[in-house]
Amino acid sequence: MKAMAVSVDDAHSLERVDQESRESVVIRFAGDSGDGMQLTGSQFTLATAIQGNDLATFPDFPAEIRAPAGTTFGVSAFQINFAAHKVLTAGDAPDVLVAMNPAALKVNIGDLPPGGTLIVDTGSFSDRNLKKAGYDANPLEDSSLEGYRLVAVDMSQNTLNAVAKFGLGQKEGLRSKNMWALGLVMWLFGRDRQPTVDWLKTKFEKREDIANANIAALNAGHAFGETAELPDGLSRRVIPHADIEPGLYRAVTGSEAMAWGLAIGADLAGLKLMFGSYPITPASPLLHILSGLKNQGVITFQAEDEIAAVCSAIGASYAGAIGATSSSGPGIALKAEAMGLAVVAELPLVIVNTQRAGPSTGMPTKTEQSDLMQAMYGRNGDTPIPVLSAHSPSSCFEVAIEAVRIATKYMTPVMVLADGYLANASEPWRVPDVATLEKFPVDFRTETEGFQPYLRDPDTLSRPWAIPGTPGLEHRIGGIEKDYDSGNISYDPANHQRMTEVRAAKVAGIANDIPEQAVTFGDASGSLVVVGWGSTFGPIDQAVRKARAMGRDVSHVHVTHLNPFPRNLEELLSGYDRILVPEMNSGQLVRMLRADFLLRAEGLNKVSGQPFKVSEILTAIDAALES
Amino acid sequence: MTVDTPVAKLKPNDFASDQEVRWCPGCGDYAILKGVQKTLADIGAQRENTVFVSGIGCSSRLPYYMSTYGFHTIHGRAPAFVTGVKMANPDLDVWMVTGDGDGLSIGGNHLLHILRRNVDVQILLFNNEIYGLTKGQFSPTSRVGTRSPSTPMGSIDAPVKPCAVALGCGARFVARAVDTSIKHLTSVLATAHAHKGASFVEIYQNCIVYNDDVFAEFTDRAVAADRQITVEHSKPLIFGANGDKGLRFLPGTMALEVVTIGEDGVTEADILVHDQTNHSLAMLLANMTGPDFPVAIGVLYCDPRPTYERAAHGQIAQAVEKNTSDWNDVLRRGHTWEIEDAPLD
Numbered sequence: 025m026k027a028m029a030v031s032v033d034d035a036h037s038l039e040r041v042d043q044e045s046r047e048s049v050v051i052r053f054a055g056d057s058g059d060g061m062q063l064t065g066s067q068f069t070l071a072t073a074i075q076g077n078d079l080a081t082f083p084d085f086p087a088e089i090r091a092p093a094g095t096t097f098g099v100s101a102f103q104i105n106f107a108a109h110k111v112l113t114a115g116d117a118p119d120v121l122v123a124m125n126p127a128a129l130k131v132n133i134g135d136l137p138p139g140g141t142l143i144v145d146t147g148s149f150s151d152r153n154l155k156k157a158g159y160d161a162n163p164l165e166d167s168s169l170e171g172y173r174l175v176a177v178d179m180s181q182n183t184l185n186a187v188a189k190f191g192l193g194q195k196e197g198l199r200s201k202n203m204w205a206l207g208l209v210m211w212l213f214g215r216d217r218q219p220t221v222d223w224l225k226t227k228f229e230k231r232e233d234i235a236n237a238n239i240a241a242l243n244a245g246h247a248f249g250e251t252a253e254l255p256d257g258l259s260r261r262v263i264p265h266a267d268i269e270p271g272l273y274r275a276v277t278g279s280e281a282m283a284w285g286l287a288i289g290a291d292l293a294g295l296k297l298m299f300g301s302y303p304i305t306p307a308s309p310l311l312h313i314l315s316g317l318k319n320q321g322v323i324t325f326q327a328e329d330e331i332a333a334v335c336s337a338i339g340a341s342y343a344g345a346i347g348a349t350s351s352s353g354p355g356i357a358l359k360a361e362a363m364g365l366a367v368v369a370e371l372p373l374v375i376v377n378t379q380r381a382g383p384s385t386g387m388p389t390k391t392e393q394s395d396l397m398q399a400m401y402g403r404n405g406d407t408p409i410p411v412l413s414a415h416s417p418s419s420c421f422e423v424a425i426e427a428v429r430i431a432t433k434y435m436t437p438v439m440v441l442a443d444g445y446l447a448n449a450s451e452p453w454r455v456p457d458v459a460t461l462e463k464f465p466v467d468f469r470t471e472t473e474g475f476q477p478y479l480r481d482p483d484t485l486s487r488p489w490a491i492p493g494t495p496g497l498e499h500r501i502g503g504i505e506k507d508y509d510s511g512n513i514s515y516d517p518a519n520h521q522r523m524t525e526v527r528a529a530k531v532a533g534i535a536n537d538i539p540e541q542a543v544t545f546g547d548a549s550g551s552l553v554v555v556g557w558g559s560t561f562g563p564i565d566q567a568v569r570k571a572r573a574m575g576r577d578v579s580h581v582h583v584t585h586l587n588p589f590p591r592n593l594e595e596l597l598s599g600y601d602r603i604l605v606p607e608m609n610s611g612q613l614v615r616m617l618r619a620d621f622l623l624r625a626e627g628l629n630k631v632s633g634q635p636f637k638v639s640e641i642l643t644a645i646d647a648a649l650e651s
Numbered sequence: 652m653t654v655d656t657p658v659a660k661l662k663p664n665d666f667a668s669d670q671e672v673r674w675c676p677g678c679g680d681y682a683i684l685k686g687v688q689k690t691l692a693d694i695g696a697q698r699e700n701t702v703f704v705s706g707i708g709c710s711s712r713l714p715y716y717m718s719t720y721g722f723h724t725i726h727g728r729a730p731a732f733v734t735g736v737k738m739a740n741p742d743l744d745v746w747m748v749t750g751d752g753d754g755l756s757i758g759g760n761h762l763l764h765i766l767r768r769n770v771d772v773q774i775l776l777f778n779n780e781i782y783g784l785t786k787g788q789f790s791p792t793s794r795v796g797t798r799s800p801s802t803p804m805g806s807i808d809a810p811v812k813p814c815a816v817a818l819g820c821g822a823r824f825v826a827r828a829v830d831t832s833i834k835h836l837t838s839v840l841a842t843a844h845a846h847k848g849a850s851f852v853e854i855y856q857n858c859i860v861y862n863d864d865v866f867a868e869f870t871d872r873a874v875a876a877d878r879q880i881t882v883e884h885s886k887p888l889i890f891g892a893n894g895d896k897g898l899r900f901l902p903g904t905m906a907l908e909v910v911t912i913g914e915d916g917v918t919e920a921d922i923l924v925h926d927q928t929n930h931s932l933a934m935l936l937a938n939m940t941g942p943d944f945p946v947a948i949g950v951l952y953c954d955p956r957p958t959y960e961r962a963a964h965g966q967i968a969q970a971v972e973k974n975t976s977d978w979n980d981v982l983r984r985g986h987t988w989e990i991e992d993a994p995l996d
Contacts, residue, residue, distance in 0.1 A: 070986055073986075076990060272987055272988075273988050274982070274988075287978075288978055291978065296739065319971055320971075323963065328764040331731065335728045338724075341739075362725060362728065455987065459979070492740070497699075500668065501722055502724065
């Protein structure tokens with residue numbers, strides 16, 4: 025198989041004219057993991073969304089809760105791309121880098137293009153911190169930062185001055201440093217501080233002094249922007265509104281959208297949701313959010329381990345709820361045997377895999393999409409299950425609902441693939457009216473006449489769902505092979521063949537119940553198609569749009585239903601001369617396309633724990649078209 | 652669930668499914684199956700509300716032979732399935748069937764957690780001190796020195812005592828019975844059923860093929876009266892063919908001793924009275940082994956507290972009662988903003 029590898033370091037090798045870039049800005053906030061960079065980023069995001077820009081974000085933080093302060097491996101960053109037009113990625117390279125300490129500078133400066141704006145807290149550039157970051161000399165004092173628009177300001181001291189009147193100690197006072205930085209950046213881009221002020225008042229409701237200190241720091245940073253002399257070429261910029269579909273919007277992370285989708289999906293099916301889960305990065309937020317929805321009748325269960333989590337969900341489905349579970353790769357591996365039971369017992373189940381970099385523990389906070397093969401084949405026996413993927417934070421909502429629909433209609437476990445990037449990233453979301461969502465109520469079997477536990481619906485090949493508590497339908501199920509209709513234990517060779525085939529046919533038949541594959545952007549045939557799945561959507565779409573703007577014959581096809589594939593996918597892809605499949609793995613979808621369709625698809629593979637950059641895909645598009 | 656018309660009381664045979672029972676001839680499981688079916692008839696169980704959940708192993712085939720709802724799951728994980736069933740529908744009457752390998756080896760973790768959480772279920776652990784279905788390897792309850800295909804020179808692992816494990820896990824009901832003592836077994840099972848919460852019952856079960864007579868030293872008719880003590884709440888801990896042996900605290904220690912009434916000035920008044928709410932006593936009784944001590948059967952410990960699923964649903968009910976928001980409100984909570992037509996300035 026031919027595959028191109030992406031070099032992570034060639035981000036700036038492409039100099040392309042980008043009309044849109046004038047109306048878009050990428051900011052990266054970077055600091056120690058205790059500096060509150062994720063909070064700073066999310067507050068800037070909120071202010072930006074309210075201002076009417078479209079945006080995308082990329083939180084990037086270490087696995088350690090509190091890595092040793094000042095070290096490079098403790099650096100936490102939050103990147104936001106906002107614009108006057110549609111934004112699909114968090115941006116390749118920052119225009120503005122805020123570095124709260126030497127380690128943050130060291131880790132991130134390589135990504136800042138020449139001429140970029142660099143804001144640093146000089147107060148943190150002590151000998152000790154420089155040494156911890158691995159600097160022999162202070163980069164602020166040698167020539168190494170020439171070529172950037174450097175705003176070197178003692179944020180630490182300015183913050184302490186601003187909060188002095190609230191009587192906090194030095195350590196507590198310095199905690200407001202991130203708000204000072206936020207204030208300065210808000211001034212630079214004309215953001216309204218009021219939502220952040222409101223948020224601080226609510227968050228520190230019981231510590232008014234801390235709320236006031238943070239607000240004072242925010243205002244002081246803002247005032248600094250107004251009064252200080254900034255470097256040449258650096259001035260206040262206001263990005264115009266994006267042309268966004270009218271409606272009510274909110275910011276949503278993939279975890280929020282997924283949780284709401286599961287719970288509302290259960291509602292649309294007329295069922296209770298029983299969510300059994302075990303804490304694991306980056307999947308835990310799903311458990312947290314659903315646990316907070318008891319007031320909507322959601323049942324959650326923090327199990328003793330991953331296996332118990334999935335088994336409890338299957339038990340709940342057996343008893344007539346919709347059972348769902350979630351994890352990340354290593355935990356999904358532990359759930360494999362139980363998923364096989366759900367396949368044979370033919371019970372509905374939704375499994376969400378928030379993928380992370382593997383193998384084994386891998387890099388828990390870094391993103392990857394390397395569990396597609398695991399989702400497809402990671403069980404003993406011939407054990408097909410439907411697999412869906414979300415392509416953006418907000419799309420997790422529809423995908424979760426679709427998973428509940430398929431699981432209950434076809435009495436099957438369904439795997440939903442998200443990833444660490446989707447789970448943590450946020451984007452503006454036009455909030456749907458739940459009343460308008462299509463219901464798919466479940467009919468439990470109650471009729472005793474002619475009942476057999478495995479007698480199938482001729483259209484869906486699905487067996488009846490007869491739940492304990494129903495008189496006259498008492499029956500036994502389990503993991504031993506079943507007789508075709510009665511569901512009794514059967515070791516008959518011909519029966520096993522028939523059961524294996526019907527389980528596969530049931531899943532394959534779902535292709536008739538899902539939309540045909542549409543061309544995401546571009547033409548229905550041509551020289552090149554870029555095929556993607558999952559969170560590569562943003563960079564692929566941007567790259568294809570740019571390439572087409574430059575006259576390239578390239579289109580984008582993004583696949584949500586990975587098993588079964590949409591029924592027209594083979595025919596559609598056959599209409600292009602070449603097929604390029606960028607994936608954050610070593611080539612998994614590309615392998616499936618080649619195996620299923622005998623198509624000569626080529627991979628573009630990146631496994632650095634970081635999302636694709638638009639430029640990386642553009643380069644590959646050019647290479648594919650030129651070869 | 653309410654029943655409008657009186658339901659005819661079911662007989663033990665009404666709880667048998669139409670499936671042929673496939674344990675080895677002479678297996679102790681047959682007796683336990685009969686005991687379970689009789690218990691269900693005795694307590695007036697309804698088939699449609701009764702669910703048997705099992706793991707993997709000889710014992711775990713039991714659900715197939717019941718005419719109730721049944722779920723034969725995967726090795727060791729039955730407790731997790733049970734928890735899911737009860738979380739989804741707390742009104743179901745759930746029985747869990749497991750063995751010494753299924754429950755204490757591969758499923759030890761889950762047994763710990765279902766007991767400490769106190770999910771309302773009757774847990775029947777068939778202990779035959781051997782792996783039967785996989786052809787005779789030693790199990791977590793096998794005695795040191797057990798010769799098996801995987802321990803040709805004798806096992807070296809120290810065995811666990813299931814009832815002591817259950818007590819250590821925080822179980823609120825712990826009992827023990829013997830497969831062939833059907834009358835006692837059914838009374839223990841009925842008591843376990845009456846206890847709301849996780850009721851743990853260890854059943855000594857003879858594996859006629861791989862570990863025959865492993866319990867004979869205290870279950871043989873000839874010796875049972877002297878080698879077993881049937882404990883009952885509020886009754887003195889007396890045993891023996893002549894009813895003259897008893898248990899008391901060895902003075903100055905936290906240990907038991909066997910004494911004979913009428914010898915060394917011991918009278919019946921010196922004998923301990925069983926208190927099933929005394930956790931320390933239960934632990935001592937659970938750990939007794941021959942030949943110096945009798946093996947305790949009956950309800951060793953029973954001290955109920957609220958069940959897990961009721962607590963969980965109690966929180967949900969409380970949250971639902973206070974709730975005034977619907978899904979549309981949930982999605983719109985926090986910061987939202989309106990984008991109007993033609994937003995370009």
